[in-house]
Amino acid sequence: MDVTANGVRYHVEVINETKQPTIVFLHGFTGSTNTWRPVVEKFHNFKIVLIDLIGHGKSESPESWERYTMEQQIADLDTVFTKLALTDITLAGYSMGGRTALAYACTFPERLHTLILESASPGLQTEEEQKKRRDSDAALATRIVKDGLPAFIDFWENIPLFGSQNKLQAPVKQALRQERLGQNPDGLANSLRGMGTGSQISYWEALEGLQIPVLLVVGSLDLKFEGIGKAMLALIPDARLEIVEAGHAIHVEKPLEFATMVEEYLTLEI
Numbered sequence: 001m002d003v004t005a006n007g008v009r010y011h012v013e014v015i016n017e018t019k020q021p022t023i024v025f026l027h028g029f030t031g032s033t034n035t036w037r038p039v040v041e042k043f044h045n046f047k048i049v050l051i052d053l054i055g056h057g058k059s060e061s062p063e064s065w066e067r068y069t070m071e072q073q074i075a076d077l078d079t080v081f082t083k084l085a086l087t088d089i090t091l092a093g094y095s096m097g098g099r100t101a102l103a104y105a106c107t108f109p110e111r112l113h114t115l116i117l118e119s120a121s122p123g124l125q126t127e128e129e130q131k132k133r134r135d136s137d138a139a140l141a142t143r144i145v146k147d148g149l150p151a152f153i154d155f156w157e158n159i160p161l162f163g164s165q166n167k168l169q170a171p172v173k174q175a176l177r178q179e180r181l182g183q184n185p186d187g188l189a190n191s192l193r194g195m196g197t198g199s200q201i202s203y204w205e206a207l208e209g210l211q212i213p214v215l216l217v218v219g220s221l222d223l224k225f226e227g228i229g230k231a232m233l234a235l236i237p238d239a240r241l242e243i244v245e246a247g248h249a250i251h252v253e254k255p256l257e258f259a260t261m262v263e264e265y266l267t268l269e270i
Contacts (some may be wrong), residue, residue, distance in 0.1 A: 005079035008067070011058035012080065015040060015048040021113065022047040022079075023090045023266075026097030028249070030120075030156060030180045030188060032057030035094070039251050042259035046090075046266075051080065053100065055187025055193075063186070065141075069192025070201070072103040079241065081111060090266060092116035094251060096191075098125065099200065105214075106206040114263060114269050115210070118217045119225045121247045122203035122232065133198025141189035149185045153177065164221045164247030175254065207235040213269045214239040218263065219246035219253070 003012050013033050023046050025036045033050035034057070040048045052059035054068055054076065062068070077100070081089065089112050093101030098120025104114045124130045144152045157165070157177065165173065193199065214236050218229040220243050233241040242261055247255040 001198070003080050003083050005076035006081070008054060008062060009060040010054075010076065010080055011052040012084070012092055013050040014084070015050070016044070017047060019045060019047045021090060021262060021266075022049060022051040022086055022087065023092055023262075024051065024086070024099050026051060026053060026091070026093035027056065028095030028097050029191065030056075030183055031094070031097070032179055032182070034175070034179050035252065036226045038255035039259045039262075040108075042203055042256065043263065046263075048232045049084065049086065051077070053097065053191075055191040056183060058189075061184040061187030061190065063190075065190035065193035069141070069194045069199070070100065070103050073100055077104055078108050078111065087111065088113045090114040090116065092118070092262065093120060094118040094249065095120065097258070099197065100195070103200065105210060105212065106203050109210070109212060112212055115212055115214045116217070116265075117214065117232075118250055118258070119219065119222060120216075121175055121197065121225070121228050122207060123200050124197060125202050125204055130198045130202075133196065135198075137192040137196035137198055141192040144185050144189045144192075149181060149183065149188075152185070152188075153180045156180065161222070161248050162163065164219070164253060167207055168253065172252070204235070207232060208237065210236050210238075212238070215262070215265045217244065217250055217258065218242075219244055219248060220248050221245070221247045 001012050003010050026037045032052050055061045064161050091101045098117040216228045216229045244250050251258040
């Protein structure tokens with residue numbers, strides 16, 4: 001289905017509509033609702049809501065990058081949740097979707113019951129780090145538009161962050177590549193400019209104020225985000241950290257293990 005939020009059309013899928021409680025999943029950069037297919041088929045007792053974030057998948061890709069800010073993205077999500085009458089939600093996000101989920105939790109905590117963050121970051125802490133990342137993301141955005149999507153995806157899927165995905169079975173790798181190639185290049189470029197890690201505010205100082213249970217999931221092969229996860233664990237009052245033998249995208253590399261971990265955690269918390 002399509003849900004319009006503040007003038008932007010979002011693609012939304014609802015599975016197990018009559019079930020409760022509800023888990024909303026947010027994908028990462030170059031992803032879509034498709035990324036969660038191997039995971040959500042394991043959940044039979046939960047309502048599942050999948051959303052394509054702005055500029056991704058089947059959702060709209062506005063022309064101006066200024067419409068892609070994190071503040072506007074989470075305001076759009078809140079409108080979508082209101083239109084779908086969602087309350088007491090478990091919000092799960094991976095990478096960019098994890099940053100978005102955390103930003104939402106820090107801004108609209110009354111809507112959420114639980115937060116699940118996979119390979120996620122609260123942002124960068126200093127203006128120097130943020131500017132350096134903004135410049136890097138702007139260069140990537142220009143590369144997408146200038147060189148075209150296939151060339152960018154060739155580059156993107158071979159960055160060190162995704163090195164462990166080389167061991168995936170061929171059908172999984174092909175599905176992942178097709179998902180990436182199905183994106184709108186302008187949407188991806190504007191997403192980098194508008195809500196990249198360097199463009200959003202830092203939520204590090206807000207972590208101590210989170211009053212909901214938080215499950216942090218990181219891969220042992222992803223040393224950078226394992227370190228970020230441990231740092232977040234020390235600050236969030238009610239947090240649990242799970243380290244899985246995987247890289248950045250645990251739900252892609254170990255979908256059954258990821259689904260089982262999330263379900264067991266929610267069984268204890270709900």
